Amino acid sequence: MLGKGLLKGLRETARNFVGSYSDPERLTTVQYPEERLALKENTRNFPFLVFDGNDSTKGLRCVACKICEKECPPQCIYIVLERDEKGKPQKHPRVFDIDISVCMSCQICVEVCPFDAIKMDQVYELSRSDRFDGLLMRKPDLAKSNDYYHTIHPTEASEVDGRLAAEKAKAEAAKAKLAPPAAAPAPKSPDPAATAAKAAAPNTPAPSTNAPPQPAPATATAVIPPPAANISPSPERKADL
């Protein structure tokens, strides 16, 4: 009969109308600024720099090797290596900028980083009133602690921590074995960071000759993993590259 469908439809919408008042479960809207959905653990966007310990400048894992800067497809990373007053390169960046208006959250920087220094974040409220300087994230904005990394990506962070600890232990063992003969030539060796960067760029495992300088540098804090250990990537990371 003509009009039966209309009545049926009207009944259905009336049920929705009344139901949405009596049963709040029906309302699917998440009222965003007040309510938020919990993010999935695998949510990833915009990179940040991981630092260990409490000091965001000293604890930075980044050694300014510039691999991510070179690999970044939209070229949104800008790194300047820190040098001391004599012009000697230090193993951390003086400038590390990411232009988040350009960054496309592709995660390539994370994949190429041999030092586990850059990781993907979970931030999404990045709107700014200034579209130039406001969207340029500088080193202090980018540096976030390892604890924060553990809160956003717990599984991944523990895996990274385990790997770093294992590599560090391996390097310690190597150091213990090589320490007595290597003590003398260490100061004369070329800058370890530069060597590391050079060695890492062609993505080959570091020759064993690089191992001796490791124990020497006094500037490198304990948390920075020895380059020799890092340059030889673990098997699964090699596959990624």
Add this chain to the structure above:
Amino acid sequence: MTWNAETIFADLKREILALVSPDNQPVVSVLLSIAPLLAVFPTLFALTTILERKGLGRIQNRYGPNRVGPFGLLQPVADGLKTLFKETVQPRAADRVVFFLAPVFLVLPALLAFSVIPYGKYMVPLEMDAALLFFFAVGAGTELAVFMAGWASRNKYSLLGAMRAVAQMISYEIPLILCTVPVIMLSGTLSPVEIVENQNRYTAAIAHWNVFTPWGAAGFILFLIAAAAEANRSPFDLPEGESEIIAGYYIEYSGFKFALFFLGEYLGLFAMCGLGITLFLGGWTAPFDFLTFIPSYVWFFLKLLALISLFIWVRGTMPRVRMDQLMNFAWKFMLPMAVINIVAAAAWKFTPILGFKWAVSGVIILAGYISLAQGLTRKAHFSKRTYRFAT
């Protein structure tokens, strides 16, 4: 003098008129009648937009607007300010004069139509003997405005929308007018005031509204459908189908002109609802005689709100009809049904006893409805196509 809730507005007008010199009284009287119309109906439009957005939201299990003010009630203010401050863009190829006049011409007939509707016992802005004719004559001006807008914009979508709108409005104007004929026949007058007075009688506490008769009920439903089509309301919103021709005839309008189109459309709907109330729902009369202590204008606006809610409900329920369905429905169902309804009303008039009236009139309408519905819903039969020469 004493203030009576029923006559308060009429008394107020008389009091104000007494303050003016007799020479100025006609002008002041006209202005005093116009001003409330211009204040009440745009306010009602603002109220309806928030009601509609809230209602549609709830129908779709959403909240609807709830950010501006308490419960989002100030949303119309925000919308109005937004449209006021927006730039009015005019296409370079547009016909400037017609482009400017179209929104004005859309709002004007709707406002004129308000002048003949009785809002309360003593509240008719303009008493006219042939007010119904005036209403329909003025209402036809909307089509002109819509076509002006579509033509002047120099846009294919605008023109398509205008063409659709004109085709639809002209098709539905015939059943719209024909379904008011039974009311005119049985009350013997074209004056809305007298039509309402005729319905202002009570038998066993129930009012003599036209909708409580078979021809009145059928006529009311036909009137609602035709009014929805006249006002371009869903499910007959083809002229402005957002998904097909973007917004139809008012694509090129922005800023305040767009708001005027919106306003004109809703004012047209209110006018149609007001007429429907006058003709079928007893105008300003109360449904039961023990409720007559509530002032008449309150009843009118309650009925108006109820009808608007009904239109919102239907909008939240029905998808848009197709062009062929629209035309089939107008010419194969609405028009014959309106004619059958006239016959049923005549049968009601000339049969003697009340039960007998109901039987004859009801049978005529039911028979017409069933046969027409069968004709409309009959499935087309397709046979396998055979070719004589091709294999």
